[in-house]
Amino acid sequence: MKFYCLCAMETVSLPESDLTSLPTVSVIVPIYNGEADLPELIQCLQAQRYPTDRVEYLLVDNGSRDRTSELLQSILHSLSLTQDNIRVRVLSETQIQSSYAARNCGIRATSSEILAFTDADCRPQPDWLLHLVQPFVQKVGQPEIDPEINLEIGVVAGEILPLSGNTLLERYADRHEILSQRHTLSHSFYSYGQTANLAVRRQALEQVGSFRPWLTTGGDADLCWRIQQTGSWQLQYAEQAIVQHRHRSTCRELRHQWMRYGRSNRYLHELYGVTLEQSLTAREVVYRLGRWLVKEIPLVCRQSLSQQNTSRLNASRLQTWIDSMLDTPIGLLCRYWRTVGQQQTKLPEMARHIEPLPVAAPARNL
Incomplete structure (x- = not known):
């Protein structure tokens, strides 16, 4: 659309x-x-x-x-x-x-x-x-x-x-x-x-x-x-x-956010038949973490070393390095929480109710 x-x-x-x-x-x-x-x-x-x-x-x-x-x-x-x-x-x-x-x-x-x-x-x-x-x-x-x-x-x-x-x-x-x-x-x-x-x-x-x-x-x-x-x-x-x-700034808040995304996916699937988000599988986790360990971490380390000596690494660059190192694990956690939210919920029957709104004359002045 x-x-x-x-x-x-x-x-x-x-x-x-x-x-x-x-x-x-x-x-x-x-x-x-x-x-x-x-x-x-x-x-x-x-x-x-x-x-x-x-x-x-x-x-x-x-x-x-x-x-x-x-x-x-x-x-x-x-x-x-x-x-x-x-x-x-x-x-x-x-x-x-x-x-x-x-x-x-x-x-x-x-x-x-x-x-x-x-x-x-x-x-x-x-x-x-x-x-x-x-x-x-x-x-x-x-x-x-x-x-x-x-x-x-x-x-x-x-x-x-x-x-x-x-x-x-x-x-x-x-x-x-x-x-x-x-x-x-x-x-x-x-x-x-x-x-x-x-x-x-x-x-x-x-x-x-x-x-x-x-x-x-x-x-x-x-x-x-x-x-x-x-x-x-x-x-x-x-x-x-x-x-x-x-x-969200804490793991608890982030977990709640992504589980809510999963519940939303389930509710909309039951209401409209839309496709559910692909669940995170153990096989995918193993593959992604293996790639992270073997390819992504060494790449980030090489880039950091080539740009500046580690002894002179300032706070901003260190922060960027940490962010790059942990991007994949955080992303996997978010997908896991979304999968859990999607799998562990069901649309309550009451939630199908739509509240009607009576027709009213538009307000021209408040």
């Missing part, structure tokens, strides 16, 4: 008349135990250049057990005392522990024309929302419909770039662009965007329903695929709509 790429300028500069005619947007952020991320997230939302009278931010607490709820109320109080006219609403989803159920809570609470999604541990850039919404309002030469609205675009995916990290595992993920939307956009079944940076036209949701609330992973692919399968909507990639996201 093809997707369409919008390569926008680094900074969006629109006439004042264009800014006032932009669609209404609700940015929905599910939060679970997000007290460490909330201060920076709010700063990023306050820095958005999208017209403040056209956007609201819905922060949905998904049953957090830390100080998230307290901090959210404190944020609301602080915003009420400042001159900042950013509109923030705090919602709560406690019945279902799932980020997709939390997003549905936000969807039900608004009638905005465009619904944008990001996560609490993401850092949207100031022009993020302008770039993300831009494909929905491109002029497409169809005056019989509406010269300002592109009704063929139902979903827009922005790009996800890493926040700077210094650990071995963060550097591994950065080299392999683990978080990039380019991987999901090239899926052989249909393109899809991750909900860390995604926008959906409300009309598309009214047609296919919201997220499957009982899913715990894979819901972003499921929603994008349902929308595209109607034949009425396209997905577009807005490369300059950027959020930054932290890579």
